[in-house]
Amino acid sequence: xxxxxxxxxxxxxxxxxxxxxxxxxxxxxxxxxxxxxxxxxxxxxxxxxxxxxxxxxxxxxxxxxxxxxxxxxxxxxxxxxxxxxxxxxxxxxxxxxxxxxxxxxxxxxxxxxxxxxxxxxxxxxxxxxxxxxxxxxxxxxxxxxxxxxxxxxxxxxxxxxxxxxxxxxxxxxxxxxxxxxxxxxxxxxxxxxxxxxxxxxxxxxxxxxxxxxxxxxxxxxxxxxxxxxxxxxxxxxxxxxxxxxxxxxxxxxxxxxxxxx
Amino acid sequence: xxxxxxxxxxxxxxxxxxxxxxxxxxxxxxxxxxxxxxxxxxxxxxxxxxxxxxxxxxxxxxxxxxxxxxxxxxxxxxxxxxxxxxxxxxxxxxxxxxxxxxxxxxxxxxxxxxxxxxxxxxxxxxxxxxxxxxxxxxxxxxxxxxxxxxxxxxxxxxxxxxxxxxxxxxxxxxxxxxxxxxxxxxxxxxxxxxxxxxxxxxxxxxxxxxxxxxxxxxxxxxxxxxxxxxxxxxxxxxxxxxxxxxxxxxxxxxxxxxxxx
Numbered sequence: 001x002x003x004x005x006x007x008x009x010x011x012x013x014x015x016x017x018x019x020x021x022x023x024x025x026x027x028x029x030x031x032x033x034x035x036x037x038x039x040x041x042x043x044x045x046x047x048x049x050x051x052x053x054x055x056x057x058x059x060x061x062x063x064x065x066x067x068x069x070x071x072x073x074x075x076x077x078x079x080x081x082x083x084x085x086x087x088x089x090x091x092x093x094x095x096x097x098x099x100x101x102x103x104x105x106x107x108x109x110x111x112x113x114x115x116x117x118x119x120x121x122x123x124x125x126x127x128x129x130x131x132x133x134x135x136x137x138x139x140x141x142x143x144x145x146x147x148x149x150x151x152x153x154x155x156x157x158x159x160x161x162x163x164x165x166x167x168x169x170x171x172x173x174x175x176x177x178x179x180x181x182x183x184x185x186x187x188x189x190x191x192x193x194x195x196x197x198x199x200x201x202x203x204x205x206x207x208x209x210x211x212x213x214x215x216x217x218x219x220x221x222x223x224x225x226x227x228x229x230x231x232x233x234x235x236x237x238x239x240x241x242x243x244x245x246x247x248x249x250x251x252x253x254x255x256x257x258x259x260x261x
Numbered sequence: 262x263x264x265x266x267x268x269x270x271x272x273x274x275x276x277x278x279x280x281x282x283x284x285x286x287x288x289x290x291x292x293x294x295x296x297x298x299x300x301x302x303x304x305x306x307x308x309x310x311x312x313x314x315x316x317x318x319x320x321x322x323x324x325x326x327x328x329x330x331x332x333x334x335x336x337x338x339x340x341x342x343x344x345x346x347x348x349x350x351x352x353x354x355x356x357x358x359x360x361x362x363x364x365x366x367x368x369x370x371x372x373x374x375x376x377x378x379x380x381x382x383x384x385x386x387x388x389x390x391x392x393x394x395x396x397x398x399x400x401x402x403x404x405x406x407x408x409x410x411x412x413x414x415x416x417x418x419x420x421x422x423x424x425x426x427x428x429x430x431x432x433x434x435x436x437x438x439x440x441x442x443x444x445x446x447x448x449x450x451x452x453x454x455x456x457x458x459x460x461x462x463x464x465x466x467x468x469x470x471x472x473x474x475x476x477x478x479x480x481x482x483x484x485x486x487x488x489x490x491x492x493x494x495x496x497x498x499x500x501x502x503x504x505x506x507x508x509x510x511x512x513x514x515x516x517x518x519x520x521x522x
Contacts, residue, residue, distance in 0.1 A: 078470040079343040083451055117462060119472045190344055201378060202501065203464060209339040211380045240463065 003135050003167075010167055011097050012134040038093050038103050041127040048088065049151035051124060057086035061154040061190065062147030064161070065091045066132060068101050068109035068232070068251055070243040072195035072223040074117065075204040076156055080190055084154055087123040089114070090147065095131040097164075098259050103127070105232075105257035112250035136161070136168035137176035141185065144177070148187035155187050159194030170194065197221040197241055232257055264396050264428075271428055272358050273395040299354050299364050302388040309349065310412035312385060318347035322415040322451065323408030325422070326352045327393060329362050329370035329493070329512055331504040333456035333484040335378065336465040337417055341451055345415055348384040350375070351408065356392040358425075359520050364388070366493075366518035373511035397422070397429035398437035402446065405438070409448035416448050420455030431455065458482040458502055493518055 008014050036042070043051065052060050061080040065073065081087045089110055093103035110125050128146065133139050139162035144155040161173040174191040182188075193206035200212040200219045207213050213220030223242045231238060231248060238248045251257050269275050297303070304312065313321050322345040324338050342348045350371055354364035371386050389407065394400050400423035405416040422434040435452040443449075454467035461473040461480045468474050474481030484503045492499060492509060499506045512518050 076343075078466070079340045081470050082337075082340040082453055082467065083344060117471070119469065119475075122469060192343055205339070206343065208380065208383060209342050210378070214380075 002133070002138060004137070005167055007167070009165070010134065011164055012132075036093075036129055038107065038127050038129070041093075041107060041125065042129060043126040043150075045150045048124075048126060052086060052088075052151050055086055055121065057084075059084040059153045060086045060088055060151060061156060062088045062090060062144075062150065062152035062187075063156050064128075064143045064147070065089070065106065066096060066100060067225060068105050068228070068257070069113045069247060070223050070228050071197075071204050071241070074113065074244075075195045076158060076192050077123075079192070080154065080156055081122060085122075087118075088147065088150065088152055089123060089125045090128045090150070091125075092130060092132060093127045094129050096259055097132070097134075098261060100132075100259045102254075102257055102259055105251050105254055108250045108254060109247045112246040113244055116246045117244060132162070134162060134164035134167075136163045137173040140173035141177055141180070141189075144185060144187050144189055148185065152187060154190055156190045156192055158192050196223060229258070263394070263399060265398070266428055268428070270426070271395065272425055273393075297354075297390055299368065299388050299390070302354075302368060302386065303390060304387040304411075306411045309385075309387060313347060313349075313412050316347055316382065318345075320345040320414045321347045321349055321412060322417060323349045323351060323405075323411065323413035323448075324417050325389075325404045325408070326350070326367065327357060327361060328486060329366050329489070329518070330374045330508060331484050331489050332458075332465050332502070335374065335505075336456045337419060337453050338384075340453070341415065341417055342383060346383075348379075349408065349411065349413055350384060350386045351389045351411070352386075353391060353393060354388045355390050357520055358393075358395075359522060361393075361520045363515075363518055363520055366512050366515055369511045369515060370508045373507040374505055377507045378505060393423070395423060395425035395428075397424045398434040401434035402438055402441070402450075405446060405448050405450055409446065413448060415451055417451045417453055419453050457484060490519070 003010055003012050006013060008017060061084040063077050067073070077087055077089065091103065091106045091110065107125070107127070114123050114125060140157045143162065144157065147155045157173050157177055160168060160170045163170070177189045177191065193208045195204050195206050196213055198205045198210045198212050198219055199221055201210050204223070228243055230236065231243060232251050238245045264271055264273050267274060269278060322341040326334065328334070338348055338350065352364065352367045352371065368386070368388070375384050375386060401418045404423065405418065408416050418434050418438055421429060421431045424431070438450045438452065454469045456465050456467050457474055459466045459471045459473050459480055460482055462471050489504055491497065492504060493512050499509045
C-alpha cells in the first residue's frame with residue numbers, strides 16, 4: 001500500500017478514492033512546460049546541477065518543506081550545512097490541504113530568512129511543483145530520490161516527514177529509509193530528530209544532543225506549527241527564540257498565508 | 262618537513278632540535294603498559310570499538326582536544342552528533358607547552374559538560390596519551406588516523422587544528438586533508454569552521470552558516486581561549502553564552518588548571 005493505511009480519513013487515501021476508475025501507464029514525455037504561479041522559482045534538475053557546479057559545491061544537502069520557516073527548520077538546515085558545501089531549500093508547491101501554508105507565505109518567509117540569516121553563497125531557494133501525498137515513509141524516500149535528481153548528495157528526513165494527523169510513527173520514515181542499502185538510493189539520507197528549544201541548554205537542540213527534554217519536559221519548549229501559526233495570524237509579540245522577526249513580518253504583509261478552501 | 266617550518270620558535274621544532282643525535286627504527290611491540298596519571302580514562306582501540314558496538318553506534322565522530330570545553334566546542338560536537346550515532350571526545354594528555362590546560366582541567370571540565378548537557382547514551386570520554394607536536398595540517402591527519410584506529414568513522418578538523426602561534430593558515434589542515442582520496446584515510450574528515458557567538462543570530466554559529474560575522478565584526482562575539490582562561494582564573498561573572506557555568510565551577514575547584522613550567 002502506498003499510504004500504509006486504507007483509512008479514508010487520511011487525505012492521500014481520500015484523494016486517491018476520489019479519482020476516476022482507470023489509471024493510464026506508459027512513457028512520460030514533456031510536451032510543454034506549464035506556466036505556474038511560482039514558475040519564477042522553478043529550476044530544472046539540469047539548472048540546479050549547473051548552479052551547484054558554478055558555486056563549487058561538491059556536497060549539497062536538500063531540504064523539503066511545506067511550511068514557513070521557524071528556528072527548528074533553521075537548526076536542521078544549519079547543522080547539515082556545517083558538514084556540506086551548499087543547501088538547496090526546495091519547498092513543495094502544488095495541491096495541499098486546507099490549513100497548510102500558501103506557497104507565497106513559504107517563499108516570502110524563506111526569502112526573508114535567507115536574506116537575513118544565511119550566507120548568500122551557501123543557500124539557494126527553488127520550488128518543487130508537485131502534490132503532497134502525505135504518504136509518510138514512502139514519500140520521504142520519494143522526496144529524497146527527487147532531490148538526488150536535482151543534484152543533491154544529502155537529504156534531510158526529519159520528524160514525521162510527509163506525515164499527517166498521526167497516521168505514521170514520528171520516526172517511521174527514518175526506519176524505512178534505513179531499509180535501503182548505502183548506495184541504493186544514490187543520495188545520503190540525514191536522519192535528523194525533531195528540534196525544540198531547550199530552556200536549560202538555552203538553544204535549539206534535539207533529544208539526540210540534549211538530555212533535558214526527555215528527562216524533564218518543562219525544559220523543552222516546543223516549536224510547533226500551531227504556535228507559529230498563532231504568531232502569524234495574531235498581532236502577538238514575536239518570540240524570536242522560535243521564529244525570526246523578519247520572517248513573521250514578511251508573512252504578515254501577505255493577505256492570505258494559509259490555504260482555506 | 263614534519264612541521265612545514267624549521268623556525269626554532271615553533272615548539273615542535275624546538276623540541277625536535279633538543280633531542281639526541283640518533284633515531285632508532287624498527288617494529289614496535291608493547292612490552293608493558295605504563296601506568297599514567299590518567300590511565301583510568303584510557304580505553305584501548307579494542308575497548309572503544311567494543312563499546313561503540315555495545316551502544317549500537319554505526320557512525321561515531323571523534324573529537325580531538327587539548328582545551329577545557331567551551332560552547333564553540335559543544336557546537337561543533339553537537340552539529341556533528343546530529344548526523345552521527347555517537348561521539349568520542351578524546352582529549353590528548355601528555356607533554357604539552359606551558360600555558361596549555363592541565364589534563365585534570367580538561368577531564369573535569371568535560372565530565373561536567375557531559376553530565377549536564379549530553380545524553381549519556383551518545384557521548385563517551387576517554388584520553389589519548391601522546392604528545393602534542395603542534396604540527397598543524399600533518400598532525401590533523403595523524404589525529405584522524407589514530408581515531409580511525411579507535412573505531413571512529415568521522416573526525417572533526419576545526420580551525421587551526423594542532424596549530425600554534427600563527428605558524429599555519431587557519432584552514433591549512435582542511436586543505437591538506439582534502440588532498441587524500443575519499444577512502445585513503447579510512448575515516449571521513451568533517452572540515453568545520455571556527456564557531457563564534459553571533460549577536461544577530463543570537464546563537465553560536467560559523468561563517469559557513471551565518472552571514473553577519475564577516476559582514477560586520479561587531480556582530481561576532483569571539484569565544485577565545487584567552488577569554489575563557491580569564492573567566493577560569495578570576496572570580497569574574499560567568500558568561501554562559503560562551504561557557505557552561507558547571508564547567509567553570511568544576512575547573513575553578515582545581516588547584517592548578519594550567520601547565521606552568
